[in-house]
Amino acid sequence: MAVYYPKPDAEGGWRTARDARAIRKVAGVDLSRLDQAWEFNTRCAAHTSLVVIRKGWLVYEKYIGRASRMCNPDMASTGKAFTSIACGIMLREFADRFPQGLATKVFTREFLPEAFPLDDPRKADITLGQLLCMTAGYHGEGTSPGVRNGQTIPLVPIPGQDIRNLDMSSLRTQLWCNPGDGYSYSSPAPHIASMVLRRVAGMDLKDYIQSRLGKPMGWGPWDYCLRRGDFIQKVANGAGSIALHATDAVRFGYCLVRGGQWDGKQLVPKDYIDMCHTASPFNPHTPFSLQWEQNSDGHVPGAPRDAFFKSGAGGFCLYVIPSLDLVIYRMGGSTGQYEPSYTDIPQPKPDTSRDNWKPTPRSLFYDSGLYGEDGLRRILEMVCAAVVD
Numbered sequence: 001m002a003v004y005y006p007k008p009d010a011e012g013g014w015r016t017a018r019d020a021r022a023i024r025k026v027a028g029v030d031l032s033r034l035d036q037a038w039e040f041n042t043r044c045a046a047h048t049s050l051v052v053i054r055k056g057w058l059v060y061e062k063y064i065g066r067a068s069r070m071c072n073p074d075m076a077s078t079g080k081a082f083t084s085i086a087c088g089i090m091l092r093e094f095a096d097r098f099p100q101g102l103a104t105k106v107f108t109r110e111f112l113p114e115a116f117p118l119d120d121p122r123k124a125d126i127t128l129g130q131l132l133c134m135t136a137g138y139h140g141e142g143t144s145p146g147v148r149n150g151q152t153i154p155l156v157p158i159p160g161q162d163i164r165n166l167d168m169s170s171l172r173t174q175l176w177c178n179p180g181d182g183y184s185y186s187s188p189a190p191h192i193a194s195m196v197l198r199r200v201a202g203m204d205l206k207d208y209i210q211s212r213l214g215k216p217m218g219w220g221p222w223d224y225c226l227r228r229g230d231f232i233q234k235v236a237n238g239a240g241s242i243a244l245h246a247t248d249a250v251r252f253g254y255c256l257v258r259g260g261q262w263d264g265k266q267l268v269p270k271d272y273i274d275m276c277h278t279a280s281p282f283n284p285h286t287p288f289s290l291q292w293e294q295n296s297d298g299h300v301p302g303a304p305r306d307a308f309f310k311s312g313a314g315g316f317c318l319y320v321i322p323s324l325d326l327v328i329y330r331m332g333g334s335t336g337q338y339e340p341s342y343t344d345i346p347q348p349k350p351d352t353s354r355d356n357w358k359p360t361p362r363s364l365f366y367d368s369g370l371y372g373e374d375g376l377r378r379i380l381e382m383v384c385a386a387v388v389d
Helices: 020-027 031-042 076-093 121-125 128-132 163-171 188-201 205-217 246-257 270-276 375-385
Strands: 048-054 057-064 146-148 151-153 292-294 308-312 316-321 326-330
Touching: 020 031, 020 057, 031 048, 031 057, 031 375, 048 246, 048 375, 057 246, 076 128, 076 188, 076 205, 076 246, 076 270, 076 308, 076 316, 128 188, 163 188, 188 205, 205 246, 246 316, 246 326, 308 375, 316 375, 326 375
Parallel strands: none
Antiparallel strands: 048 057, 048 326, 146 151, 292 308, 308 316, 316 326
């Protein structure tokens, strides 16, 4: 039997199972349990969605507040996952430039000439794998702590990325430890990885993603949130703020579930995807591999060990579970994250009824790596529990 791949939304989109009996029959999913996950979800965010793909079937799609299928919200740090996968494609496409793969040191004049002279000689030892695993030594953003071998180390907040000067502010962010000696959730690191890609591929991250992923999969209108008031960023931020339609976010996840294949083409190297959901030699400190939180240690007990997922500010999260042939996408975000001027893509009229809604404190979601609330992991467990075959 041929593997199913959905057409672009403009040509019919995902095949859809529309009632409890069909959902159980074709996808092996209990609709009543998805309804329970949705009810929990609506108590956690003003604007949210729950989109579930099982065995190539769209089995659940609900939205509330400003969240909708056709909007292009600021997905915040969920975009880091796209940066990582783009780097995985780059490693295959330009293998001759990376003879040591992820172990290649990138603070060289070949990859990052703008970094010279180095403001810290230790940066010469940073590898691409360390940038993508947040172990390059870069100081965590906000109140993110450092972690060494599971032990938390408080860090004093320092200035991080400046959106008006993304490249240099990322490069000049200070190190809190030697490369490889600790983990800290730091947005400059994946942006620097995207700078390497830009240099090697000769195009911006956005254009690379469109040509290698978006166009082959048939994404609808999308962009990075490059416009902030009177300022327009010249390059995409490798640290996030991608803005996709919900049904295209799950296309991306479905490609990863399918081992990187899409309609007969190997878009993403399977071995790179495998590294995203297993413990990484570049990060012995936390279960975070190549910009994805991964569950190989079973710290999310209600999810399979091969589950991997990436969250973003406000509660956005894309989940990929290969062993269950399952993709989940949850939108979240503040009202401001649905500002259409960020992308200048025409948006549907929003539902503003929940603009002033507030969750209870214990339900708040934060983009804080492994240190936020457990709600996002709970949604993963609840949807996995709905799989009954």
